[in-house]
Amino acid sequence: MTATAATAATAPPAPTRVAVVGGGQNCEHEVSLASAVAVADALDPASYDVVRLTIGPDGAWRVGDRALPLGEAVAVLQSCAAVLPVVHGPRGEDGTLAALCELAGVAYVGSGVAAGALAMDKWATKLVAQALGIATAPAVLLTAAGAATYAWTHPVVVKPVAAGSSHGVSMVREAAQLPDALEAALALDDRVLVEDVVIGREVDVAVLGTADGGRLVPPALEVVVDGWFDHEAKYGGGADFRIPAPLEDVERKALEEAALAVYDALGCAGVARVDFFVTPDGPVLNEVNTMPGFTAQSQVPKMFAAAGLSYAELLDRLVRDVLPR
Template structure:
């Protein structure tokens, strides 16, 4: 099949800017390997749109570039990207794009809303409370909890709080990134991810599961310092595997996701507990989702080729 003209957007106005640049560069290289004509665009930290040479072109010119492409791959993780913002831009520009739409992106980025949706379809989540700057002073620590911004990624602003003294700095770090903070009870279980790939015909496929083995919390440092041990497929019995996949599909469908989404769980003695959903997860060749599908025989370039062709067909 002949290649498509594909726009790849990286960067973004959030704390995942550098991670997104790495994902976008890797995605562009892989798509070029499959003979697609790749057009690079970058959203700078201040919101400026840059062309492939790094020169400012402005939003209006960027939209014209997008309109000249068959499909867009918005590889911008986090707020003002993964949260549906770029999906909305593509919708308004009338250009097909890879990944979830506006509603699913916004719902999944909001960890509190994701919990409500999961609970509504019978998927367990960690008990937690939502705090704002106004309500946080009244929260009293009584047992170990995890503090996290409601809408941020790559574990930025996430803290494990083991004592009352650790709570104020943990809340302060989270509030730097969001004006809403989630405080969840610490869940004891194995950290296992399942990626779901939706196709235009309505079919959905689960990847082999991935278990994250770390000494302590899978935080920002352990995500990128190479100390985490990723085991693919996770050592699961048939009941555990089926339970995780059914839960992943239920949440994917309830949120209305499209393309690839990574659904993260804790596997406890009582079954899966949802942690979060990523509608645009890290996407270098060594990132979790590409490695999960590679374990099923779908290479990184082939996975991306499938995603852009599916998006073009669906659009």
């Protein structure tokens, strides 16, 4: 055996080139940047050659510090074996980035166009959940035109149909608070939901669909907040995550079944976080996140860590599952 042949036989395979896209054009821009940096840093350099792309609040793409016209950004995506679209919210998680990858013919991690769009739309998600017999908070859908006709009768939660990180979400305990709440929600979306207040514990369930059609559900997580799970509680360190969420067996089963049913009905792929309220009458679905917060400290990575899958292993699995075989 020649020296060259020996080297070739033992040389590790070249790292797989993957793109991590962060940022985005919505109120969750900063949260997405944090998720994307954490994801890019956690991908093992022995296995992955990571290209870090960002989308600015103005929609401009960059690779590192270099501005990229969209056409060049697409060419960079096409130079990769897979894309990790770590952009939360509208023009990212709502299927837009999935659509770009589909048109560019490049594999990507996570849900496709339809699932992303449906899950981003809290009204559409409710309709799907109702069809499955899964409870959601009773709600009315309002637009700016209809908002003036809404008659407040009891405490409600007002929220944009499509937003995230609690932006534009307010509790309205008295009629006088309604106009400001509607204005805050309508600033982020043309449609808002006015929901009944659900009294219950907040429990998140992660679902990971695997390439062979399997489903992994790690232990559920309870979000314990002193007060309201607003933006400050989410990112100011005021929320306490309990894993596994203390649940009766029957509650845990009901949550897992509901999470799996809604994941499959929406047609999700990769990982999704399905958020519930646990009430004495059973689980009430709040929302589905197809690109949930993804730093190592975020709910989903913590739930998988509790199941024995480290952050780096979870990412590796997500990427390997979409690589062309």
